[in-house]
Amino acid sequence: MPEHSYKHIEVTGSSSKSFDDAVKTAVAKAAMTLHNLHWFEVIETRGHIEGNEVKHWQVTVKIGFRLD
Amino acid sequence: MPEHSYKHIEVTGSSSKSFDDAVKTAVAKAAMTLHNLHWFEVIETRGHIEGNEVKHWQVTVKIGFRLD
Amino acid sequence: MPEHSYKHIEVTGSSSKSFDDAVKTAVAKAAMTLHNLHWFEVIETRGHIEGNEVKHWQVTVKIGFRLD
Amino acid sequence: MPEHSYKHIEVTGSSSKSFDDAVKTAVAKAAMTLHNLHWFEVIETRGHIEGNEVKHWQVTVKIGFRLD
Amino acid sequence: MPEHSYKHIEVTGSSSKSFDDAVKTAVAKAAMTLHNLHWFEVIETRGHIEGNEVKHWQVTVKIGFRLD
Amino acid sequence: MPEHSYKHIEVTGSSSKSFDDAVKTAVAKAAMTLHNLHWFEVIETRGHIEGNEVKHWQVTVKIGFRLD
Amino acid sequence: MPEHSYKHIEVTGSSSKSFDDAVKTAVAKAAMTLHNLHWFEVIETRGHIEGNEVKHWQVTVKIGFRLD
Amino acid sequence: MPEHSYKHIEVTGSSSKSFDDAVKTAVAKAAMTLHNLHWFEVIETRGHIEGNEVKHWQVTVKIGFRLD
Amino acid sequence: MPEHSYKHIEVTGSSSKSFDDAVKTAVAKAAMTLHNLHWFEVIETRGHIEGNEVKHWQVTVKIGFRLD
Amino acid sequence: MPEHSYKHIEVTGSSSKSFDDAVKTAVAKAAMTLHNLHWFEVIETRGHIEGNEVKHWQVTVKIGFRLD
Amino acid sequence: MPEHSYKHIEVTGSSSKSFDDAVKTAVAKAAMTLHNLHWFEVIETRGHIEGNEVKHWQVTVKIGFRLD
Amino acid sequence: MPEHSYKHIEVTGSSSKSFDDAVKTAVAKAAMTLHNLHWFEVIETRGHIEGNEVKHWQVTVKIGFRLD
Numbered sequence: 001m002p003e004h005s006y007k008h009i010e011v012t013g014s015s016s017k018s019f020d021d022a023v024k025t026a027v028a029k030a031a032m033t034l035h036n037l038h039w040f041e042v043i044e045t046r047g048h049i050e051g052n053e054v055k056h057w058q059v060t061v062k063i064g065f066r067l068d
Numbered sequence: 069m070p071e072h073s074y075k076h077i078e079v080t081g082s083s084s085k086s087f088d089d090a091v092k093t094a095v096a097k098a099a100m101t102l103h104n105l106h107w108f109e110v111i112e113t114r115g116h117i118e119g120n121e122v123k124h125w126q127v128t129v130k131i132g133f134r135l136d
Numbered sequence: 137m138p139e140h141s142y143k144h145i146e147v148t149g150s151s152s153k154s155f156d157d158a159v160k161t162a163v164a165k166a167a168m169t170l171h172n173l174h175w176f177e178v179i180e181t182r183g184h185i186e187g188n189e190v191k192h193w194q195v196t197v198k199i200g201f202r203l204d
Numbered sequence: 205m206p207e208h209s210y211k212h213i214e215v216t217g218s219s220s221k222s223f224d225d226a227v228k229t230a231v232a233k234a235a236m237t238l239h240n241l242h243w244f245e246v247i248e249t250r251g252h253i254e255g256n257e258v259k260h261w262q263v264t265v266k267i268g269f270r271l272d
Numbered sequence: 273m274p275e276h277s278y279k280h281i282e283v284t285g286s287s288s289k290s291f292d293d294a295v296k297t298a299v300a301k302a303a304m305t306l307h308n309l310h311w312f313e314v315i316e317t318r319g320h321i322e323g324n325e326v327k328h329w330q331v332t333v334k335i336g337f338r339l340d
Numbered sequence: 341m342p343e344h345s346y347k348h349i350e351v352t353g354s355s356s357k358s359f360d361d362a363v364k365t366a367v368a369k370a371a372m373t374l375h376n377l378h379w380f381e382v383i384e385t386r387g388h389i390e391g392n393e394v395k396h397w398q399v400t401v402k403i404g405f406r407l408d
Numbered sequence: 409m410p411e412h413s414y415k416h417i418e419v420t421g422s423s424s425k426s427f428d429d430a431v432k433t434a435v436a437k438a439a440m441t442l443h444n445l446h447w448f449e450v451i452e453t454r455g456h457i458e459g460n461e462v463k464h465w466q467v468t469v470k471i472g473f474r475l476d
Numbered sequence: 477m478p479e480h481s482y483k484h485i486e487v488t489g490s491s492s493k494s495f496d497d498a499v500k501t502a503v504a505k506a507a508m509t510l511h512n513l514h515w516f517e518v519i520e521t522r523g524h525i526e527g528n529e530v531k532h533w534q535v536t537v538k539i540g541f542r543l544d
Numbered sequence: 545m546p547e548h549s550y551k552h553i554e555v556t557g558s559s560s561k562s563f564d565d566a567v568k569t570a571v572a573k574a575a576m577t578l579h580n581l582h583w584f585e586v587i588e589t590r591g592h593i594e595g596n597e598v599k600h601w602q603v604t605v606k607i608g609f610r611l612d
Numbered sequence: 613m614p615e616h617s618y619k620h621i622e623v624t625g626s627s628s629k630s631f632d633d634a635v636k637t638a639v640a641k642a643a644m645t646l647h648n649l650h651w652f653e654v655i656e657t658r659g660h661i662e663g664n665e666v667k668h669w670q671v672t673v674k675i676g677f678r679l680d
Numbered sequence: 681m682p683e684h685s686y687k688h689i690e691v692t693g694s695s696s697k698s699f700d701d702a703v704k705t706a707v708a709k710a711a712m713t714l715h716n717l718h719w720f721e722v723i724e725t726r727g728h729i730e731g732n733e734v735k736h737w738q739v740t741v742k743i744g745f746r747l748d
Numbered sequence: 749m750p751e752h753s754y755k756h757i758e759v760t761g762s763s764s765k766s767f768d769d770a771v772k773t774a775v776a777k778a779a780m781t782l783h784n785l786h787w788f789e790v791i792e793t794r795g796h797i798e799g800n801e802v803k804h805w806q807v808t809v810k811i812g813f814r815l816d
Contacts, residue, residue, distance in 0.1 A: 005501060006488040009347065027189065077279065523635075528649055
């Protein structure tokens with residue numbers, strides 16, 4: 001297996017559904033302009049509260065993609 | 069849009085169901101005595117194990133509420 | 137209630153389903169060789185991406201078990 | 205000099221003018237409901253951008269006040 | 273055993289006697305206005321020096337108390 | 341209000357005038373090539389010294405911009 | 409003096425007496441199953457509160473032991 | 477000397493030879509698409525193990541480049 | 545350009561005027577006994593409160609000076 | 613590719629030759645009692661000085677191995 | 681009360697007796713060459729183990745002293 | 749073995765050759781004015797880039813020396 005190099009970006013995804021869904025949104029957003037996404041790491045988990053309930057999740061992930 | 073000031077508190081919510089539910093419990097508990105809750109940030113995710121299974125989640129969130 | 141001592145280990149569990157399931161996998165793996173598991177704390181939440189989607193979650197937990 | 209005890213709170217102050225002014229706003233807000241404020245420590249310095257310019261500063265300070 | 277929620281506060285206790293005593297002072301101060309104190313965690317250990325000797329200890333603890 | 345996603349970049353701005361001005365320089369530099377800048381967070385505050393005086397401030401900010 | 413290699417473990421010791429005693433308990437527990445303990449480092453200092461008093465200290469130490 | 481602004485990126489370089497070589501690989505990869513690279517800082521040093529030996533080093537560096 | 549070595553010191557400067565002025569005070573104090581001061585980094589920003597207003601700023605900086 | 617679980621251990625390796633060699637020593641030591649070592653991460657880089665020269669390097673690595 | 685500037689140093693004190701005594705040793709050592717010691721902060725608490733018992737405590741403190 | 753006290757300093761060493769060599773440079777520089785150097789710990793690993801290549805390494809080490 002050859003050795004690869006990776007570049008990292010940081011993206012915040014939002015979701016009114018769940019923590020998991022906010023992570024998937026972040027990955028999907030990054031995939032719109034970048035290829036070869038390889039891994040993610042959760043950096044920060046926040047969210048907005050409205051009417052005393054969790055309105056939506058905002059999860060920041062670091063994403064690594066392979067440099068060709 | 070006017071500039072607001074916020075105070076932060078730290079609350080641990082518990083749930084036998086899920087990580088997401090423990091966050092919602094923490095927000096609901098804070099909402100019982102405070103108004104204008106605005107955002108949360110997950111600080112720590114722990115839990116108890118009984119019979120070798122996750123018994124309940126204990127998630128600590130920092131919650132910001134708007135000062136009137 | 138007597139005072140107990142605990143030892144900690146660190147385990148990474150994987151799951152293609154969800155964040156919560158990866159934590160449960162880590163606890164289940166630790167339970168195969170250790171008794172008296174008592175608590176866990178999430179240390180790191182990562183995952184692999186394939187075809188621009190979250191392929192599986194990899195969650196590292198610190199687990200404390202009671203020393204007899 | 206006797207020994208004192210202190211309680212800490214965390215407040216975010218905003219200002220469209222400057223970093224320094226946002227800190228002063230946070231202290232002024234805390235002073236509206238608490239006495240004996242003694243010291244502060246800057247925890248986080250953020251702000252909002254509108255029209256590609258810094259619109260206002262949002263500085264979070266930990267404030268210690270003496271317990272009587 | 274039911275699941276509980278906790279709120280956390282941060283208090284600095286002082287003592288001219290010892291590190292341990294400064295922690296106990298912080299807990300005693302918190303107990304004057306709050307019920308159901310459950311656990312503490314030491315956050316910071318500082319102190320004042322006078323005449324080239326440790327004059328008093330100032331230990332900051334985070335204290336969790338159960339929400340009814 | 342719909343849920344947005346954000347990408348983060350990290351920029352160091354310099355100024356011989358002040359801390360505040362170095363932050364504004366960083367934001368202005370980022371605005372030359374990116375739209376929809378939304379917030380910033382100060383990551384590091386450094387500076388150069390010449391002739392025993394602060395010659396210029398170098399402040400690193402993380403900037404979030406909305407993904408369309 | 410030859411160069412040694414070390415393995416680290418993490419243990420929480422408890423004591424109703426003092427911080428120092430909880431550290432000694434952790435070391436004594438580790439010594440029941442391991443040889444060649446060489447150093448410790450305090451990682452976390454917590455404790456339980458009952459009746460508004462410190463009931464017992466729980467100190468987590470990392471312990472290094474020499475690999476033969 | 478005029479004041480410059482910098483943008484930072486994060487790149488992981490790999491090498492089967494050495495730690496130093498993995499850093500150089502990361503810089504070389506970044507240089508393929510960016511000009512005016514100015515400094516680097518090592519953020520994380522990891523690697524893969526195969527057959528119980530270090531197979532290759534993976535070093536993540538933050539790289540700053542001057543904005544024109 | 546030759547390669548230099550640097551030693552670092554940590555100094556707290558105070559000012560009743562502003563954050564910026566407290567940094568300049570710290571640098572001026574260090575310059576009274578050391579030559580070749582080269583850079584600074586802000587480590588901690590605190591201050592005292594009197595009469596519910598910011599009385600003075602206390603900013604701790606790490607300062608690097610070139611070894612001859 | 614199936615999903616794997618991993619356990620982590622922490623080992624300090626020493627070498628009078630180089631940083632790289634101390635990492636390899638740590639991996640070799642761990643390999644004497646464990647199978648399926650998969651990755652390492654450098655946690656701490658220290659060393660001893662004798663006669664004003666670096667006598668040996670002591671590098672602590674976290675090592676992950678696959679649970680069968 | 682005038683505004684003061686402080687310089688910080690870092691000292692490790694040892695004691696076979698207790699944690700508290702190791703801190704006092706560090707302060708006493710610093711006082712042998714410096715005047716106007718004002719405060720300390722505990723940075724790291726370690727110790728050596730011999731014969732499976734705590735042989736001595738090694739506590740590192742940051743000490744601030746007033747610049748005249 | 750008697751108990752010793754140590755003072756710590758922080759030095760940045762540079763080298764165009766390697767990471768290891770920059771550490772040795774830092775130790776050698778410290779040894780020019782101090783005796784009884786005992787250990788070092790790597791705090792930060794940076795470097796300059798010129799012509800898209802690593803020009804020189806700049807490694808900051810904390811060095812402990814025994815107080816007589």
